[in-house]
Amino acid sequence: MKTAGAVLGFTLICTSGATANAQSAPAGYVSVFADHLPNRDATELRARIFAEHTIDAGSHVRFVLSGFAEGLLANRGGTVTDTVAEPHELTVTLRTKRLDLAAGFGRVVWGRLDELQPTDVVNPLDVSRFFFEGRSEARLAVPIVRATLYAGETASIEAVYVPFFRRGRFDRLAEDSSPFNIAPAVPYVDRLPARTAGNSQGGARVSLTTGRVDWSVSAYDGFRPLGMYSATSAFFIDRVYPRFTMVGADFETVAGAWVVRGELAAFPRDAFQAPAAAVVVPGRSFDVGGGVDRKAGEYRVSGQVLVHHEAYDDGAQGRTDVSLIVSADRSFARQKYEGRLFGVYNPSSDAAFVRGIAKAALRDNVALEGSLGWFTGTGTDIIGRFSDSDFVYLRLKYFF
DSSP, rough: OSHHHHHHHHHHHHHHHTTTOOOOEEEEEEEEEEEEGGGGTTEEEEEEEEEEEEOOOOOOOOEEEEEEEEEEEESSSSSEEEEEEEEEEEEEEEEESEEEEEEEOOOOOOOOOOOOOOTOOSSSHHHHHHHHHHHHHBBBOOEEEEEEOOTTTSSEEEEEOOOOOOOOOSSSSSSGOOHHHHHSOOOOEOOHHHHHHGGGGEEEEEEEEEEEEEEEEEEEEOSSSSSSEEEEESSSEEEOEEEEEEEEEEEEEEEETEEEEEEEEEEEEEEETTTTTTOOOEEEEEEEEEEEEEETEEEEEEEEEEEEEETTTTTTOOOOEEEEEEEEEEEEETTTTTEEEEEEEEETTEEEEEEEEEEEEEEETTTEEEEEEEEEESSTTGGGGTTOOOOOEEEEEEOO
């Protein structure tokens, strides 16, 4: 969304500190991010400014304004530059005791598992940021209308309407040359869903607390955010975005020192890319997983198992993948230093991804961060497809 509206929205964030009841100035950060991908012979410098501000206009109206501008200077087999300005969240919310009604550009977080959340289907992802920083930083804002009805403190109903489609990205900066872009190097026509009422997306989530268990059920109908390739003739290929329907459930509870989570997403309508062919195969799939985490001294550790299964309408044999996911976090010296380790392993393809992140607070408002990401194995699962995308990065952040 490299639009004048995005730039205007970001400008409003940066200038809104002098408006609306003389509330505090916007918060945010400026960062310089240098990364290297040795297998792709790519070196990049990414500079970013992010700002966010919340304005309460009385007791019933809240504005949330956040966005960023980012620039790229890279050597990807040649010099590449690009810039982008986008909203992270630009919403206005009308609030009453029992109902919140929000509209604008926003993000919706569904699901409870760590990083790979099967029911988290509302927002598309930026793949590069998913591997660099994690899912929370990778969600792309979409135009949205959201209503949340509260039935006391133990139940709520959330309805989400997305009027037009936004595709996922391999990278928001110079995507065509990005080392994370795994699109085939063939000419194609991008067939984005038209912005019509019939192509809107939406769903709902009901959340409840029963005893010591927080749980929810959800349903959503939308379009797959990353395109699939379909040959329309011997000479022409379209990139298309098939519809899907998701029905899901998740829960979380505490058992002693352990937090236990589970999540299920069934897709009775789905579509898949045929291996090594420009053919889209309709079918069905489901993802089911469970995990535990706990605080152990200075550490927080977690582990989970996620099973993915696909069945195809053309009668071809289905496939099942199992992902084993672990993570550990630790802080040192009163949180002056922090470390996080995250790993995913698929035994069937022997593909794995491991990411380590270390942070150091140089001053109260200056932080240095370094990360190493390593892939191994190959396959058609999401990890195996990025087997040559190992990376290392260093980032300096100044908070304001």
